[in-house]
Amino acid sequence: MSGKMERVTVPINVTVNGVKHEAEVEPRLLLVYFLREHLGLTGTHVGCDTSQCGACTIHMNGRAVKSCTVLAVQADGVKITTIEGLAPEGTLHPVQEGFREKHGLQCGYCTPGMIMTAVHLLETNSSPTEEEIRHALEGNLCRCTGYIHIVEAIQWAAQRMRSSHVSS
Amino acid sequence: MSTEHTATGLIGAPIRRVEDPVLVTGKGCYVDDIHLPGMLHLAVLLSPHPHAKIVSIDTSAARAIPGVRSVLTGADISERVNIPAPMVVPGMKIPPHPPLARGAVHAAGTPVAAVVAQSRALAQDAANAIEVEYESLPAVTDAEKALEPGAPLARTELDNNVCFLSTKTNGDVEKAFAQADHICRMHIASPRLVAMAIEPRGAVAKPEPAGDLTMWLSTQAPHRARADLATALGFPEHRIRVIAPDVGGGFGSKGPLYREYVLAAYLALKLGRPVKWIATRSEDFVGVIQGRDQAMTSELALKKDGTMLGLKARVVANLGAYLYANTTTPTQRMMGMAPGCYQIQNVHVEVAAVFTNTVPTGPYRGAGRPEAVLNIERLVDKAARELGIDPLEIRRKNFIRPEQFPYRTGVNVEYDSGDYEKSLSEALRLSDYQELIRYRDEARERGELVGVGVSTFVEPSGGAGFESGTVRVERSGEFTILTGSSSHGQGHETVYAQVAAEKLRVSMDQVAIRHGDTLAIQQGVGTFASRSAVTGGGAMVIAIDRVVEKARRIAGHLLEAAAEDIVQADGGFAVAGVPGKAVTWRQLAAAAYGGRLPRGMEPGLQETAFFDPKRDAWAFGSHVALVRIDRETGRLAIEKLVLVDDCGVILNPLIVEGQIHGGLAQALGEILGEHMIFGDEGEVLTGSLMNYAVPRASDMPPLIVGETVTPNPFNPLGVKGVGEAATNGAPAVVANAVMDALAPLGIDHIDMPYTAPKLWAAIREAEAKRKG
Amino acid sequence: MFPASFGYFAARSLEEALELLTEYGEDAKLLAGGHSLIPAMKLRLATPRYLIDLGRVPGLSGVRIDGEALAIGALTAHADVASSAIIRQRLPGLADAASVIGDVQVRNRGTIGGSVAHADPAADLPVILTALGASFVLASPSGKRTVAAEDFFIDFYTTALAPNEVLTGIRVPLPPSGAGAAYAKLPHPASGYVVVSAGALIIRQPSGQCASARVALGGMAGRPLRAGATETALQGKALTPQVIAAAAAKAAEGSDPIEDAYASAEYKRQVAAVYARRAIESAAKRAGQKI
Structure with missing residues (x-):
């Protein structure tokens, strides 16, 4: 229902990590705060206020987006994946595993956003070159690692995902 | 396996x-992930003015917003509540540093009013509804200008802008200079930088039923924060519990007890409810202590053959408007390593630590070390060029030799161990140095701006x-x-x-x-x-x-x-x-x-x-860089970078490598584009990631990392620190390479960061001079 | 950072969006991907009373060939413009520009219509669309009109859009065979926005002569600038590197570039020539010129 009446809150239906949620939200609520504060999914972080750092990256309908620059109301009817929903409990997605194997994180704050961007990259390009990986990370800032181990982590994951694809 | x-x-x-x-x-659980029942939210209104009297504050509109629980201004808090800063140098001036401005603001980003409300958004709405009338005062942002006669007073309660003067003298400096064949002179300024930990600052303060206080802080030093909080509030230390949960980076910037942390605690105790405060990035840009901003004027006395006889350095350090507990640390670090890895016993170093109407400074990865390395390593390179000596030869001639350790330097500090020659040789080997020189010389013949730089440096750690x-x-x-x-x-x-x-x-x-x-x-x-x-x-x-x-x-x-x-x-x-x-x-x-x-x-x-080791652990390293500058656009490309570091015994090479990579990225920021800039009126020009350029993944240069291992004889594990290695060494080596690239044009100095427009302007000016 | 409160309407059709716009006029802002508007609202630089969300309006996204032009729906995301097979084949210069906007996440969410309507002088698409001679389809309750890029972009954040109009699509003329277009950008090292950029459309005769050239510059003024002197200098000339360099050197002629803390006007004039040259060279190559 579109309704011409101005409302204090707006109903939304969002599927997050496979679970359907119905909520009434203020129009000004940013998607990142809906995830963090309404759903308790605090793995998605906020690192800036100008849409640059990428710590808040999630997937909306399979695409990596910055959830600090989306209103929760815009996510009505949308499927969302956050870092918490990347792999079943107790397991790691190959990209998460790669970050651990290659020491792709230090303080861990940018990490969920980095991983979500990397997963999106590998879903669209299974064999990215180093340059393509660096380019794909242009919307994610890390202040700890110097990115080198992050690039190696993504290369490790790409390799792992390719070989598991072949073997299955 | x-x-x-x-x-x-x-x-x-x-x-x-x-x-x-x-x-x-x-x-992970960072401060912003903590949610407590009944928790309220704090928003703080910051001054946009660098220096102003507060004429009036009208909080009535803020108070009228439903959901607002408390609104505070400086007048509501006792004058005894201040951010503590220790007397590091006897006689230094410690002007008041209240959590909310009392009567005047001395820097942009100074908290002026605090609001507690039921949600962050409401608190923000209310803070925006507060009306403050300011009366502008003259502002000074450059520390060297702040020392000039007639400069505006950054802190109007003081007679001048000097917080303290500090000197270290050893040997017979005047005699050394009198005997010199050559004196190399240089003025170099290190840019003011922002630490930019990706997690902004944050605090949750929870009053406990028995009157205790629990605080979750994004801090690097929970015990210090607790002691400082007790001092600031006059609250018993043993009744405070500080928890640092997962902390999303710090790099020195999360050392201090911030004003907003004190406000969160104060308001939680006052309201009897948990209070959360999370900084926005914009607030961090003007609220977090900033790094570097030291201007150094140096003279190196040498013999014709390159033997170094004496060093004089005058450092003007910009402290900003207020003192945090560690604001003075970089000045002391800088002094303690001024002669670098060279046998220079006749040394005079003086620091003028200066108040300005800027964001307070303090330790940021390196904390005085990158400044000191940049100063001595540029000076040595410049001296070599002026004397016509190879930059490797002048270094080797003056290195402290392995058998001289432990070695007491010209600033009365004892280095534990080192082998600088070995470090330099390893860096030259890994970089294929002679090949780099050949490549540069060929490029230079074609008129291209290509340069090679070398730097060997010490890195004190611990303390x-x-x-x-x-x-x-x-x-x-x-x-x-x-x-x-x-x-x-x-x-x-x-x-x-x-x-x-x-x-x-x-x-x-x-x-x-x-x-x-x-x-x-x-x-x-x-x-x-x-x-x-x-x-x-x-x-x-x-x-x-x-x-x-x-x-x-x-x-x-x-x-x-x-x-x-x-x-x-x-x-x-x-x-x-x-x-x-x-x-x-x-x-x-x-x-x-x-x-x-x-x-x-x-x-x-x-x-x-x-x-307490009662001494620093003196790690060291040698770096080599190959750079190219595009004449048309001024764009700097680092084509090769070799970092050889010696941190003694390596406990986990993966983690050591991670520290070197991360330290390098922050050095690259300083080299390529990070610069906190204040305008003519003191206004902040680079207060967001829209105009403050933090390196991205594609900015990292081709890199070779090597090592030498010289165990620390004074440490149970034989270790030395490595967290700041690349941050300390890389700016100097790239500076040397850039100046080598520009030497054919007669350019011998440009301050960092080396942005494309800045390099292009320098090239153009030099070319115009040569033509004209 | 939280936007100030506002009323929200999710329009389900263009007609509904136009009705709402008529009702709320200047108090309302249209929301597409939100990647220009929401950042401004978070910093409270923009505080609209109402938002009309176009996100669910059908028929406003996608790329198709419509006669002699390419028709791009206003809600088409930058990533879809950049990866569109038709665009990559027929108008790779436009794909160039769409692929250097912001970052991956921004391109996944930001839309061509949103960027064009926002008219940021440091945006990429207005520049290449001006070079390509694009026009914009504007709908209002009284019907539709089409406005050429030169008439659409007026000044900083100012366009020909009337308060009751919605930008529904972009039409880009399909270049004839023997044409090539390209985009070259010097990004700001922090924001990634344009410091200076150049878009070029070169129509080449089989002989190697330049039949016509359109060159537009970004970052130089409040709106994309046509580099008239450069275009004239190319006209009818053989597209050699020397000719291109000489023509590109005139790119900033007559301009008075906007300065900022990063780049001086003088620097912008210099790099305008460099990036114009790069864009023209790439465009000429795509037009079949060997350089």
């Missing part, structure tokens, strides 16, 4: 981090007194280790566990490392100055040795053997040469807590050590 489940071969192994499974799945460690053997025979040095990304839980497991002859999963909670942990200091392995590691190893010693005596008692016949074995102890006569840690713990002890021995199996 992995070494994580063995008890030996752990120290020095590239072990994957224990911390990571939690962090890669989004289960700030003691660190503590407790080793507790639990009843199960498992180990809990408490360290006063809390992690914010350095991998303490991994590296300490590696060391402890190896020393205790158990597997890593038998050891849990705990940190960051003043209730659980004995008094400690924190993590900064590359001190965790050096100082915290040392304390832990001493505590382990004590536990092992006591356990050995208990083992002797249980095994009915003399303590000196008892040796450590996997999982416990054994009688030397008697197979099968052994006791596990679990059995030892049972004895220790169950009373089966040697006569007169105190029960329990837990030891605490406080370790």
